[in-house]
Amino acid sequence: MLEVKNIKKKFTKRKNKKETISFYANNNISFNAKEGEIIGVLGPNGAGKTTLLRIIAGIMEPTSGSVSIDNQNYKENAIDIKKKIAYLSGNTKLYKDISPYELLSMCGQYYEVPNKELKSRIKKIIQKFDIDSFQHQKIENLSTGQYQRVSIARCLIHNPKYYVLDEATSGLDVVSSQVILDFIKDERKEGKCILYSTHYMEEAENICDKIIMINKGKIIATGTPKEIKKQTKTTNLRDSFFKLVGGNNE
Amino acid sequence: MNKNSIIITIKKELRSILRDRKTLITLLVFPILIPMMIFLYSYMYENQSQEETYNIAINYELNTTETSILKECNLKPKYYKTLKEMKKAYKQEKVSGYIDYNEDKNTYTIYTNEDSEEGMYVSNYVSAYLESYNNHLAKLYLTGEDIDVDKAYNNFEYKIKDLEGENFILEIIFSISFTYIIMSIVLTSTNMATSATAVEKENGTLETLLTFPVRSSELIIGKYLATVITGIIASLIGLILTIGSILIASEIFEMFKTITFSINITTIIIGIITCISASLFISGLSIAITSFAKTYKEAQSSSQVLSIITIIPMMISLIGIKISTIYYLIPIANYVQLLMDIFSKNFNYLNILIVLISSIIYVVIVIYYIIRQYKSEKVLFGE
Numbered sequence: 001m002l003e004v005k006n007i008k009k010k011f012t013k014r015k016n017k018k019e020t021i022s023f024y025a026n027n028n029i030s031f032n033a034k035e036g037e038i039i040g041v042l043g044p045n046g047a048g049k050t051t052l053l054r055i056i057a058g059i060m061e062p063t064s065g066s067v068s069i070d071n072q073n074y075k076e077n078a079i080d081i082k083k084k085i086a087y088l089s090g091n092t093k094l095y096k097d098i099s100p101y102e103l104l105s106m107c108g109q110y111y112e113v114p115n116k117e118l119k120s121r122i123k124k125i126i127q128k129f130d131i132d133s134f135q136h137q138k139i140e141n142l143s144t145g146q147y148q149r150v151s152i153a154r155c156l157i158h159n160p161k162y163y164v165l166d167e168a169t170s171g172l173d174v175v176s177s178q179v180i181l182d183f184i185k186d187e188r189k190e191g192k193c194i195l196y197s198t199h200y201m202e203e204a205e206n207i208c209d210k211i212i213m214i215n216k217g218k219i220i221a222t223g224t225p226k227e228i229k230k231q232t233k234t235t236n237l238r239d240s241f242f243k244l245v246g247g248n249n250e
Numbered sequence: 251m252n253k254n255s256i257i258i259t260i261k262k263e264l265r266s267i268l269r270d271r272k273t274l275i276t277l278l279v280f281p282i283l284i285p286m287m288i289f290l291y292s293y294m295y296e297n298q299s300q301e302e303t304y305n306i307a308i309n310y311e312l313n314t315t316e317t318s319i320l321k322e323c324n325l326k327p328k329y330y331k332t333l334k335e336m337k338k339a340y341k342q343e344k345v346s347g348y349i350d351y352n353e354d355k356n357t358y359t360i361y362t363n364e365d366s367e368e369g370m371y372v373s374n375y376v377s378a379y380l381e382s383y384n385n386h387l388a389k390l391y392l393t394g395e396d397i398d399v400d401k402a403y404n405n406f407e408y409k410i411k412d413l414e415g416e417n418f419i420l421e422i423i424f425s426i427s428f429t430y431i432i433m434s435i436v437l438t439s440t441n442m443a444t445s446a447t448a449v450e451k452e453n454g455t456l457e458t459l460l461t462f463p464v465r466s467s468e469l470i471i472g473k474y475l476a477t478v479i480t481g482i483i484a485s486l487i488g489l490i491l492t493i494g495s496i497l498i499a500s501e502i503f504e505m506f507k508t509i510t511f512s513i514n515i516t517t518i519i520i521g522i523i524t525c526i527s528a529s530l531f532i533s534g535l536s537i538a539i540t541s542f543a544k545t546y547k548e549a550q551s552s553s554q555v556l557s558i559i560t561i562i563p564m565m566i567s568l569i570g571i572k573i574s575t576i577y578y579l580i581p582i583a584n585y586v587q588l589l590m591d592i593f594s595k596n597f598n599y600l601n602i603l604i605v606l607i608s609s610i611i612y613v614v615i616v617i618y619y620i621i622r623q624y625k626s627e628k629v630l631f632g633e
């Protein structure tokens with residue numbers, strides 16, 4: 001189980017040479033996520049989704065509050081927790097000068113997957129994502145679809161229990177997005193927990209078991225897509241979103 | 251600290267550098283320039299130091315003694331009837347100067363441009379010729395008066411013995427060579443550090459790296475050690491080429507026969523230790539500087555200051571400023587100076603100790619700083 005408790009993240013920006021401005025990207029965020037659940041984290045740009053997911057993935061530290069996974073927290077067991085998580089975002093890129101095989105091998109080594117197991121795992125993943133034909137090509141020479149498959153493949157190398165996916169489908173065409181969405185569904189079947197942020201409301205409505213809506217660093221709504229629609233008296237998540245955030249869906 | 255994570259990071263960084271032509275070229279270009287520079291400079295200096303013969307216009311007839319003195323003084327006389335003709339020949343650059351002899355007053359006037367290098371030589375050579383001829387006439391006179399010429403002229407003997415010490419030619423060759431070695435460390439380290447820090451941010455791979463179960467300190471130590479390794483390789487290639495080139499040049503060029511330098515196992519070992527110290531410090535500094543940059547361009551421009559510092563010792567040695575012990579505390583500059591000292595027999599154990607101890611202190615500070623720096627979200631995300 002993943003538990004996020006009272007997460008606060010304060011940033012300080014320099015306004016000019018003398019003055020600084022402080023603001024909270026996350027302000028008192030708490031929620032739980034269970035195995036086999038897909039949690040959608042939704043919110044407008046600058047709401048604090050990326051910061052929250054980076055904190056959960058252990059890339060950033062919260063100013064206060066805690067994240068614990070299977071009763072372990074980052075302060076004491078950061079390395080063990082990271083071994084259970086896979087993080088993929090629209091911003092995370094792959095090394096271009098190596099091949100998919102070398103990348104998977106390097107990732108496996110970082111996750112301390114034993115050598116023998118690593119080889120068989122790479123073989124399985126390569127087959128699963130149909131990487132065979134280009135496994136020894138440089139990543140810089142791959143097509144967008146191939147690149148996306150390798151991106152997901154590297155997340156699987158350590159067989160994580162939790163996935164943190166931050167706008168992983170943004171900017172991708174329908175085919176490439178579908179690869180990720182299928183992967184999410186498959187992993188849920190395997191009992192994995194997936195935290196998933198997106199701008200595409202229809203996408204979220206279709207695959208998420210639970211939605212957390214964030215605006216200005218605070219949770220403004222939480223529940224199943226059905227519950228949120230009921231709360232906001234709307235027929236789809238898109239309208240719920242605009243109603244909650246205060247924008248106009250015209 | 252997890253050694254495994256550090257080793258994987260080192261391998262990753264070295265692999266990316268081996269596949270990057272730009273860094274590979276930087277790694278090799280500067281060291282390769284060293285032998286070229288040593289041979290070119292030796293060749294130029296040797297050619298320059300061979301005495302040139304200058305054409306000189308005269309308006310009087312020469313006897314055999316004068317002719318032989320002029321030859322000894324590297325002067326080739328050309329006879330012209332009048333002063334006007336000599337002036338014309340000088341203007342047409344047929345001669346480098348002219349001597350006007352006034353028979354009535356028995357005076358010689360030398361005309362040449364003493365401000366030019368050629369005129370300076372001509373002026374000295376003509377003065378030497380006239381002095382020598384004057385002495386010859388004096389000896390003739392003394393012989394005619396039945397006076398012992400030897401007693402009058404050779405009252406004492408004197409010799410010039412070349413003493414060991416600073417050697418201008420060697421100092422220039424060494425200062426350029428060792429500056430190149432340290433500069434090759436600076437260039438490869440900054441390139442490597444840029445690729446390991448700023449380029450990772452620019453390409454978006456740093457975020458991927460941070461998701462791995464690795465401490466940021468392990469990541470940065472891995473990146474730092476990979477940078478150190480490339481720096482050491484570049485500097486050792488440079489050092490080997492410098493020593494080899496000087497040994498070969500000393501067999502080819504005559505000028506090296508009067509120059510004393512010190513290439514032996516002790517100096518080579520101290521040289522290697524100096525190069526390793528330089529790589530340890532410069533690599534840390536490069537990482538510290540480039541970590542703040544978000545792009546390759548930004549990192550390259552901010553690390554330029556390191557290259558500028560490297561040139562300072564070369565300038566100091568060319569200007570000929572005397573340096574004090576405190577100078578050996580100035581990082582980067584002190585490595586060039588120490589290498590020059592070691593191989594030109596200016597062996598001072600105190601200075602070596604100062605450089606090595608100060609290096610250890612600087613390296614510890616810089617490692618502590620980069621580990622702290624890599625924990626900062628401002629450095630990692632630029633936010």
